Amino acid sequence: MDTVVKPQYNDGVVKAFTLAAIVFLVLGTFFGTYAASELAWPFLNFDTAEITFGRLRVIHTNTVIYAFGGNVLMATAFYIVQRTNGRPLYSNKLAWVQFFAFQAGLLLAVITLALGMSQAKEYHELEWPLDIAVALVWVLFTFNFTMTIAERDKQKVPHIYVANWFFFGLLIMVTYLWVLNALSVPVSLFRSYSLFSGVQDAMIQWWWGHNAVGFFLTAGFLGIMYYFVPKQAQRPIYSYRLSVIHFWSLMFGYVWLGAHHLQYTALPDWVGSLGAVISLAMIIPSWGGALNGMLTLSGAWDRLRTDYILRFLIMSLAFYAMSTFEGPVMAAKSVNALSHYTDWTIGHVHSGALGWVAMVSIGAVYHMTMKLWKTEMYSMSLINFHFWLATIGTVFYIVAMWVSGIMQGLMWRAYDDYGTLAYTFAESVAAMHPYYVMRAIGGILFTAGAAVMLYNMIMTIRMANARQTQLAHA
Amino acid sequence: MANENPWPNEGNTGHIWDEDIRELDYPPPLWWMLAFYAGFVMIVFYALYYPTIPTPTGNTKGLAGWTQMKEYHEDFETLNKWRAEKFAAQEQALTEKSVEEILADKNLVDYAVATSKALFGDYCAACHGAGGAGNVNYPILADDDWLWGGDVNTIYQSLVSGRVGNMPAYGAMLSSEQIGQVTDFVIAMSEGKADSEAFAAGREVYNSIGCAGCHMPDGSGMAALGAARLNDKVWRFSGERAEVMKTIAKGVNAIGEKETRHAVMPAFAERLGDKEVKRLSIYVHSLGGGK
Numbered sequence: 001m002d003t004v005v006k007p008q009y010n011d012g013v014v015k016a017f018t019l020a021a022i023v024f025l026v027l028g029t030f031f032g033t034y035a036a037s038e039l040a041w042p043f044l045n046f047d048t049a050e051i052t053f054g055r056l057r058v059i060h061t062n063t064v065i066y067a068f069g070g071n072v073l074m075a076t077a078f079y080i081v082q083r084t085n086g087r088p089l090y091s092n093k094l095a096w097v098q099f100f101a102f103q104a105g106l107l108l109a110v111i112t113l114a115l116g117m118s119q120a121k122e123y124h125e126l127e128w129p130l131d132i133a134v135a136l137v138w139v140l141f142t143f144n145f146t147m148t149i150a151e152r153d154k155q156k157v158p159h160i161y162v163a164n165w166f167f168f169g170l171l172i173m174v175t176y177l178w179v180l181n182a183l184s185v186p187v188s189l190f191r192s193y194s195l196f197s198g199v200q201d202a203m204i205q206w207w208w209g210h211n212a213v214g215f216f217l218t219a220g221f222l223g224i225m226y227y228f229v230p231k232q233a234q235r236p237i238y239s240y241r242l243s244v245i246h247f248w249s250l251m252f253g254y255v256w257l258g259a260h261h262l263q264y265t266a267l268p269d270w271v272g273s274l275g276a277v278i279s280l281a282m283i284i285p286s287w288g289g290a291l292n293g294m295l296t297l298s299g300a301w302d303r304l305r306t307d308y309i310l311r312f313l314i315m316s317l318a319f320y321a322m323s324t325f326e327g328p329v330m331a332a333k334s335v336n337a338l339s340h341y342t343d344w345t346i347g348h349v350h351s352g353a354l355g356w357v358a359m360v361s362i363g364a365v366y367h368m369t370m371k372l373w374k375t376e377m378y379s380m381s382l383i384n385f386h387f388w389l390a391t392i393g394t395v396f397y398i399v400a401m402w403v404s405g406i407m408q409g410l411m412w413r414a415y416d417d418y419g420t421l422a423y424t425f426a427e428s429v430a431a432m433h434p435y436y437v438m439r440a441i442g443g444i445l446f447t448a449g450a451a452v453m454l455y456n457m458i459m460t461i462r463m464a465n466a467r468q469t470q471l472a473h474a
Numbered sequence: 475m476a477n478e479n480p481w482p483n484e485g486n487t488g489h490i491w492d493e494d495i496r497e498l499d500y501p502p503p504l505w506w507m508l509a510f511y512a513g514f515v516m517i518v519f520y521a522l523y524y525p526t527i528p529t530p531t532g533n534t535k536g537l538a539g540w541t542q543m544k545e546y547h548e549d550f551e552t553l554n555k556w557r558a559e560k561f562a563a564q565e566q567a568l569t570e571k572s573v574e575e576i577l578a579d580k581n582l583v584d585y586a587v588a589t590s591k592a593l594f595g596d597y598c599a600a601c602h603g604a605g606g607a608g609n610v611n612y613p614i615l616a617d618d619d620w621l622w623g624g625d626v627n628t629i630y631q632s633l634v635s636g637r638v639g640n641m642p643a644y645g646a647m648l649s650s651e652q653i654g655q656v657t658d659f660v661i662a663m664s665e666g667k668a669d670s671e672a673f674a675a676g677r678e679v680y681n682s683i684g685c686a687g688c689h690m691p692d693g694s695g696m697a698a699l700g701a702a703r704l705n706d707k708v709w710r711f712s713g714e715r716a717e718v719m720k721t722i723a724k725g726v727n728a729i730g731e732k733e734t735r736h737a738v739m740p741a742f743a744e745r746l747g748d749k750e751v752k753r754l755s756i757y758v759h760s761l762g763g764g765k
Contacts, residue, residue, distance in 0.1 A: 083491070083492040084491040084492050086491075086492075157491065161489075161491045227495070231492075231495065236481070236486050236495075236496040236497060236498050237496070237497040238498055239497070239498060239500040239501065239502055240497035241499075241502060242500075242501075242502040245502060245510070263542075268533065269524075269525045269541050270526050270527065270528055270533035270534070273520070273521075273526040273536075274526055276520075277521065277524075280516065280520075282513075283513075284506065284509045284513050288502065288506065291502075291503065333542075415553070416591075418561065418585075418588055418589045419556055419560070419561070420591070420593070421591075421592035422592070423592065424592050424594075424596050425595070426595055426596075426600075426604065427595065
């Protein structure tokens with residue numbers, strides 16, 4: 001075998017994205033926990049417009065999805081694309097431009113949302129100047145990522161690794177759907193109106209909205225799974241063929257699902273039916289990813305006892321499998337009639353967001369931290385502690401929302417002996433209180449776990465830096 | 475690369491990335507493949523059964539003949555039929571009789587009250603509080619103090635057409651000292667001390683600027699105009715001195731006064747229909763203060 005010269009990777013910018021991600025994880029889950037607490041104890045908004053639930057909730061979703069999720073995707077995409085193509089980034093400078101532009105955009109996002117500037121489109125609230133800025137950053141990301149693959153040494157790396165396919169899918173789909181849903185008529189610097197109206201506007205919005213889930217929060221994170229699960233488990237991916245089939249079925253399937261957010265509305269019946277049936281047909285393709293990840297572990301299950309990072313990765317796949325079953329069931333019309341507009345939806349989103357997206361990211365970030373800073377973690381037992389805080393917090397959250405959501409749905413449709421509604425809306429709100437408290441506790445646990453992680457990372461990096469200084473002096 | 479496969483016997487595809495990432499050549503599990511194909515079969519059957527496929531003139535209707543509007547109407551019909559079987563007589567009486575006639579029939583009153591809970595809770599309680607207990611700046615319905623009158627017909631009229639309170643803003647007409655004096659007099663009135671000489675200055679203002687015209691010289695109010703009774707402990711807005719001063723200075727729904735108090739009861743006749751408005755009138759009358 002020839003002497004293999006290890007390629008030099010641009011890891012500085014990856015480190016920056018990684019740290020930013022975890023800082024935003026702590027902030028975003030804190031905002032969410034505070035918003036949840038406001039629902040349980042309304043006095044907590046202190047009559048301050050900027051932190052009322054209506055604004056804080058949007059700040060929470062934007063911080064966790066785009067600030068945490070976005071930074072994780074950028075960190076892992078740049079980490080993976082270099083390593084699986086055996087070369088540094090196409091442009092390290094552009095990556096740094098992307099880093100600073102993205103963080104500046106996120107800061108402005110939090111400020112403008114707190115001031116109440118919003119397009120009022122869920123998961124797409126930013127007003128048009130920021131909207132365009134985010135799209136430009138995203139195009140920059142796509143360009144740098146794509147060129148890194150395009151300019152690889154095709155002799156040494158003839159095939160593109162599956163993790164990169166998923167990032168590709170994410171980059172392309174999010175670009176066009178984000179831009180389509182952003183089409184609007186500006187009337188001033190911070191006010192615009194959607195180009196679409198009525199049910200068309202709602203359909204375009206949820207075409208985007210569900211793909212924020214399907215591509216931003218799923219495809220990219222499957223890419224993460226495909227790199228970090230085999231790396232951490234030190235096992236080969238179970239089935240190449242399975243990865244091909246479930247990749248293409250996700251790519252073709254997800255774009256049909258938006259309509260299931262609009263069952264029993266002005267949306268024509270046939271559009272809702274299509275949304276429902278393709279959703280149901282997506283259970284198996286989704287499970288393909290979870291299955292491929294879990295079967296990769298076959299023969300190495302005992303490692304779960306000792307490897308806390310692997311625990312995060314495998315627990316995330318379990319939650320992924322569960323929420324990709326739950327979602328299609330809720331898309332079916334008869335279930336949707338009960339579940340829609342209730343807390344069940346919120347619970348479903350969080351079993352995906354906390355259980356799948358956050359946990360797979362956390363596992364990946366712990367793995368990357370050790371590689372990037374070339375060190376062991378400051379404390380392995382703190383990772384174990386974090387694992388239990390995150391898992392118990394997530395379970396508290398989703399169980400509370402299952403109970404409260406189903407109860408809400410049943411209370412709204414209950415009739416008394418006279419054939420009139422048995423409960424007023426206010427009574428259904430009052431009945432939610434204990435579950436809102438339970439949800440807030442789940443949030444506190446999850447946020448505490450995130451804080452433990454940030455502490456562990458900072459101590460790890462300090463430890464690594466101290467060692468570097470020692471080596472330099474020796 | 476292919477001839478440098480360090481794991482030649484594990485059945486991988488021969489592609490290796492980042493030193494040790496590789497993929498095995500296993501087929502997907504059989505059950506997974508079968509379920510995957512079953513998904514396509516399900517799509518076909520679903521599309522045959524429900525309206526699913528767009529056509530140039532609309533969409534396929536589906537064998538089930540289902541539409542969401544049809545489902546809605548059927549559910550509603552089922553409920554209506556069930557109600558009609560058990561309560562047809564009562565519902566008809568509510569439709570045909572006047573509120574006064576309904577009030578005279580004890581069984582009918584009981585029925586109206588029993589069927590009003592969610593109606594009142596969803597349409598009225600947001601302002602008037604659960605059980606009509608009132609809210610800050612919104613009238614209590616469960617007492618015998620009425621702005622516009624508490625007989626069942628007047629309550630019915632309040633619901634049918636709504637009410638708009640009206641009191642001029644005196645901020646520009648009176649000095650702040652005068653507003654303070656008349657405020658003290660009005661508060662004294664509510665405490666039964668209106669005759670005390672200590673409030674003579676306030677009484678003078680009260681009588682001279684026209685307060686007595688609507689609220690009456692003794693503060694007993696005038697239901698025909700919705701003018702509040704002042705000589706009791708019940709306050710339409712607040713009995714705090716600063717708040718009473720605000721009411722006098724800024725008025726109620728006073729035109730051109732930006733900080734005026736708003737006091738509007740919406741009209742419910744079109745929104746709920748006459749039968750439901752009658753039902754609610756009886757319910758509100760029964761809350762404790764009906765006359």
